[in-house]
Amino acid sequence: GMDSEVVAFHILSEDWKKLVLLQAERYIEMHTQDGIYYRTRIPTFGRDMAYYSRTAELYIGATGSQVFRLNLCKGTFMKPIDTLTSGVNVTKIHPLHSLLFLGTETGTVECWDPRSRTR
Numbered sequence: 001g002m003d004s005e006v007v008a009f010h011i012l013s014e015d016w017k018k019l020v021l022l023q024a025e026r027y028i029e030m031h032t033q034d035g036i037y038y039r040t041r042i043p044t045f046g047r048d049m050a051y052y053s054r055t056a057e058l059y060i061g062a063t064g065s066q067v068f069r070l071n072l073c074k075g076t077f078m079k080p081i082d083t084l085t086s087g088v089n090v091t092k093i094h095p096l097h098s099l100l101f102l103g104t105e106t107g108t109v110e111c112w113d114p115r116s117r118t119r
Contacts, residue, residue, distance in 0.1 A: 010051045022046045050091040061088030
């Protein structure tokens with residue numbers, strides 16, 4: 001069963017057999033059709049997440065100025081994105097040009113190109 005409230009979720013496969021859950025208690029759970037596959041903890045409380053399929057990275061917006069990057073192929077956290085805000089409420093990836101949009105708690109929007117390593 002679920003250990004805490006689900007804040008956000010994303011379906012990773014077209015047939016709904018793989019999904020990832022962002023939970024209120026700072027956990028991310030990966031599920032398959034058989035149940036929980038993997039569970040990890042993030043440094044701060046997550047608010048939203050977006051999946052970038054080209055690099056198999058999960059972007060997690062949270063309290064604080066960083067957006068966490070979890071590479072699902074490697075199973076490790078990558079260098080986080082340092083934003084200009086104190087929290088990210090919404091994370092979205094544009095389906096055509098793959099820009100990462102971050103809706104901040106100060107009411108601004110930051111745009112990032114996941115292919116670029118610099119600001």
